[in-house]
Amino acid sequence: MGDFASLNLGGHVGDDPHAVESNRTLVADAFGVGRDRLLFMNQRHGSNVVVVDGPWQGEPPEADALVTTSTDCALVVLVADCTPVLLVDQIAGVAAAVHAGRPGLMSGIVGRAIDAMTDLGARSISAAVGPSVCGRCYEVPEAMRAEAARVSPAAAAVSWQGTPAIDVAAGVVEQLRARSVAVQWIAGCSRESEELFSYRRRHRTGRCAGVVRLLDPHQEHDAHPEEEHQIRGQV
Numbered sequence: 001m002g003d004f005a006s007l008n009l010g011g012h013v014g015d016d017p018h019a020v021e022s023n024r025t026l027v028a029d030a031f032g033v034g035r036d037r038l039l040f041m042n043q044r045h046g047s048n049v050v051v052v053d054g055p056w057q058g059e060p061p062e063a064d065a066l067v068t069t070s071t072d073c074a075l076v077v078l079v080a081d082c083t084p085v086l087l088v089d090q091i092a093g094v095a096a097a098v099h100a101g102r103p104g105l106m107s108g109i110v111g112r113a114i115d116a117m118t119d120l121g122a123r124s125i126s127a128a129v130g131p132s133v134c135g136r137c138y139e140v141p142e143a144m145r146a147e148a149a150r151v152s153p154a155a156a157a158v159s160w161q162g163t164p165a166i167d168v169a170a171g172v173v174e175q176l177r178a179r180s181v182a183v184q185w186i187a188g189c190s191r192e193s194e195e196l197f198s199y200r201r202r203h204r205t206g207r208c209a210g211v212v213r214l215l216d217p218h219q220e221h222d223a224h225p226e227e228e229h230q231i232r233g234q235v
């Protein structure tokens with residue numbers, strides 16, 4: 001409720017742990033996996049990629065990208081302004097969830113995730129890039145914008161006030177396209193939209209999630225060719 005209304009999926013943000021756990025169980029059910037196979041990561045704004053094919057033994061590892069070839073696992077990235085990226089090669093049977101904030105843009109976390117997927121046989125990858133804080137709402141010092149622009153020219157932006165800013169999602173999309181990934185960019189700014197959790201708008205807040213699960217090619221499925229969904233903050 002309140003700062004966490006509704007469907008907060010982030011632990012360690014001040015919400016009732018039981019409410020978070022019950023939300024996580026709802027998501028696991030929605031994706032048809034056991035709760036222990038709805039896999040979160042300990043996101044650090046680092047560049048660590050972890051390949052996983054079953055429940056964590058103990059605490060989730062420190063990582064900003066998870067990669068799987070298992071059809072029994074759903075991978076989760078939590079965000080409240082950062083860019084959630086879901087990657088899938090349904091033919092090769094490889095999926096990934098990536099947490100891309102400004103440090104992830106700079107360190108090339110999506111490229112590392114693509115490398116890990118390629119090592120597992122991925123050849124034709126599609127991406128869903130979820131809503132995050134937009135370039136106009138992410139004011140930074142000029143030097144920081146220049147640094148980001150060197151890594152990804154599309155990341156250079158101008159704020160609502162006309163000052164230097166960074167568009168992390170635009171930079172991430174540019175990095176994905178440079179690797180021949182087909183990108184679906186879901187519009188929306190977490191800071192401007194009341195429907196999304198935003199740390200910049202309200203520091204005490206919940207977390208939205210991007211969740212991806214591979215379909216089992218041996219099972220019959222309904223309309224969607226690949227099971228890839230965005231779970232928004234308000235549903």
Ligand SMILES: [Zn+2]
Nearest residue numbers: 134137189192
């Ligand atoms: Zn915005």
